Amino acid sequence: MDASGDDARADVRLTADGAGVIIDRGTAGATIPAGGAQIMSTDKIETVRSSSSGTLGRATNHARGQRLVLDSSSRPQADALTNSEAFLAGISSCGVTLVEMHAAETGVPLKRMDVTIEGVRTAQDPARFASISMRFELAGVSQAQAEQLVETYRNR
Numbered sequence: 001m002d003a004s005g006d007d008a009r010a011d012v013r014l015t016a017d018g019a020g021v022i023i024d025r026g027t028a029g030a031t032i033p034a035g036g037a038q039i040m041s042t043d044k045i046e047t048v049r050s051s052s053s054g055t056l057g058r059a060t061n062h063a064r065g066q067r068l069v070l071d072s073s074s075r076p077q078a079d080a081l082t083n084s085e086a087f088l089a090g091i092s093s094c095g096v097t098l099v100e101m102h103a104a105e106t107g108v109p110l111k112r113m114d115v116t117i118e119g120v121r122t123a124q125d126p127a128r129f130a131s132i133s134m135r136f137e138l139a140g141v142s143q144a145q146a147e148q149l150v151e152t153y154r155n156r
Contacts, residue, residue, distance in 0.1 A: 073126075084119060088132070092117040095134060098156060099149045103141070108149065111140030 039045075048063040050070075057075030061068045073082040081089065092115040103110035114137045119129045136153075138146040 084121070084129075088117045088119050091132070092134060095136065095153050098153050099136070099138070102152050103149055108145050109140050110138060110145075110149065113138045 050059045050061045053060045057072040069080040071080045073084040076082045095115040116135045119132045122130045136150045
């Protein structure tokens, strides 16, 4: 809350390069570049709202009417993914959906697939992944087709 007792809010949008874009409420929600690229009207904007849950180390997240509970990686509970696990899941599920859709669009007879992702964080720097590895397992395709599908993922 600010001095008046109202909730205080800073509106900053981070861009892929880490620069911020200030959302100027005084110009009907127009975006003003702050070291980042201009947001164009044709750009797809993904919005997730994360809120305190009332439990220390746990946040509730909402996007497109869906709710997801995430725990801090330093305080994991058995009934929710951690922030780190959700980050890794986003990468690996992108691998699954991109490869499946590309296979369907190009007539490759992919029957099923699994992607296992593993992130390693060192004790010296637990806030960063030192390495991330992915293993793709594809059923119903030849080795050459599997390699081509994985290469499509790597190139996108």
